Amino acid sequence: xxxxxxxxxxxxxxxxxxxxxxxxxxxxxxxxxxxxxxxxxxxxxxxxxxxxxxxxxxxxxxxxxxxxxxxxxxxxxxxxxxxxxxxxxxxxxxxxxxxxxxxxxxxxxxxxxxxxxxxxxxxxxxxxxxx
Numbered sequence: 001x002x003x004x005x006x007x008x009x010x011x012x013x014x015x016x017x018x019x020x021x022x023x024x025x026x027x028x029x030x031x032x033x034x035x036x037x038x039x040x041x042x043x044x045x046x047x048x049x050x051x052x053x054x055x056x057x058x059x060x061x062x063x064x065x066x067x068x069x070x071x072x073x074x075x076x077x078x079x080x081x082x083x084x085x086x087x088x089x090x091x092x093x094x095x096x097x098x099x100x101x102x103x104x105x106x107x108x109x110x111x112x113x114x115x116x117x118x119x120x121x122x123x124x125x126x127x128x129x130x131x
Contacts, residue, residue: 026034038046084101099110123130 034043034046037050041049084106085098087096087098089095090097100106103110
């Protein structure tokens with residue numbers, strides 16, 4: 001039997017990534033208590049209110065700090081995705097040297113030396129320029 005997979009636009013997946021679904025099971029007493037606390041708000045709004053303020057004031061501060069940390073890490077990750085880098089041993093001491101495209105001599109010294117070092121290299125098979 002084949003599954004009926006609905007094609008969804010990219011915005012759907014982006015939304016789901018940014019707004020993940022969380023579900024949980026409660027016993028009847030907890031569900032009734034949540035309903036009383038909820039009032040005319042949605043369950044999502046109620047849970048957010050509980051997390052941010054009612055459960056533990058320190059928890060709200062910790063969540064905010066973690067969100068800020070995640071934001072910083074996401075920015076660093078974005079930056080690193082565009083960074084070209086590699087590691088080579090130092091010719092004098094043998095310790096690893098990290099060379100990145102942020103180095104001031106990347107275009108003037110590193111790239112020309114890399115191109116020279118690998119000038120005879122090519123694809124092992126299926127080279128686009130092979131006749």
